[in-house]
Amino acid sequence: MEAEFFGYNPEEWVSARLLELVARHIDPTIALQINDANTVNHRRRTEIGNRYAKLLYASIPPDLGVSIEVHTDLDIMNSRVYVRIYWPMIQWRNWQPFGGGQGYGSQIYGYQEVNFFADGKGLQYFLPALAIRNRMVLVPAGQNSVFEATDEEDEVGPLQRDVIEVDFSDDAALEAAVIETGRMLRRELRREVAAYASFQQPGSWTYLDAAAHLEVPVGFVKRALQEEGEATEKAYRLLRCDIDQERIRHGRWTKIRLQVRNDSDLDFPDVTVTVSGPVQVLPAMISATLPAQETTIVELALNPADIGEFPIEIAFVLPEDQILAEWLPIHHVWLESLEPDRAP
Structure with a gap:
């Protein structure tokens, strides 16, 4: 897994600090690739610009309809690196005949265009930036405002983006942003x-x-x-287990009633119940629904493998929690297996 850091003549301490924070709060094996948009290598500069444009574009809601270009060469704009953004534009033109009558309107589709230049003339809204797992995660503070309005009369409102804005020069804010990024990536x-x-x-x-x-x-x-x-x-720890009889006969099947109390405020629909220990259990597959704040009876049969006292382990897991099974609690109930002549 790789992290991509984009900058314009990036200061070494920023990338070093980012790598330290990413290793601490996300994963220590992550490699950090440094992408200097102002590198003297022409081919590499173009690759970085194209990669950045792709990641930035993917982070913007599609319904905004913007188009993004990152230019990394000297041209008529007289700047080696700049970001160009196009917004969809609808313009209405109306004519009203002299002396009254019905007017006429035409609709023209085009684009509004804004450029952001290097050397302190706008790129501070775009660089530095951090991407992890092929998606932009950290961008400079204020970037959303660039996309939220093209002028005073054309506001699109707050953007809903899965990126975090941060002042990269504020160490505390940067660490908090990396911590939240880790949570976001782990949820995904x-x-x-x-x-x-x-x-x-x-x-x-x-x-x-x-x-x-x-x-x-x-x-x-x-x-x-x-x-x-x-x-x-x-x-799951708010589930409580008990059985209606603690002594059963060795060498034969005994029907018991497992009482499960759900003291939580959550229902457990179609939860899988697994009973294990030095016993045979029927049915082999047990499923039950455990309503919140209620006690549910689960009937099963046990055949102990030996004589003596032993615990049985009872585990519950919802279908959606199967991948978390090893972290879920195991409940224990003690039984005593008696010789046939001592059984009640």
């Missing part, structure tokens, strides 16, 4: 892992498989799932 990754898992057989894939498929470090996958698993765990 969890959705991608869930989508991947939905096409796999349960138990047939590992973190390594998901990481390879999504082209991200395995540690990033585990951290993303662990983050949600720890938050989700709280609701």
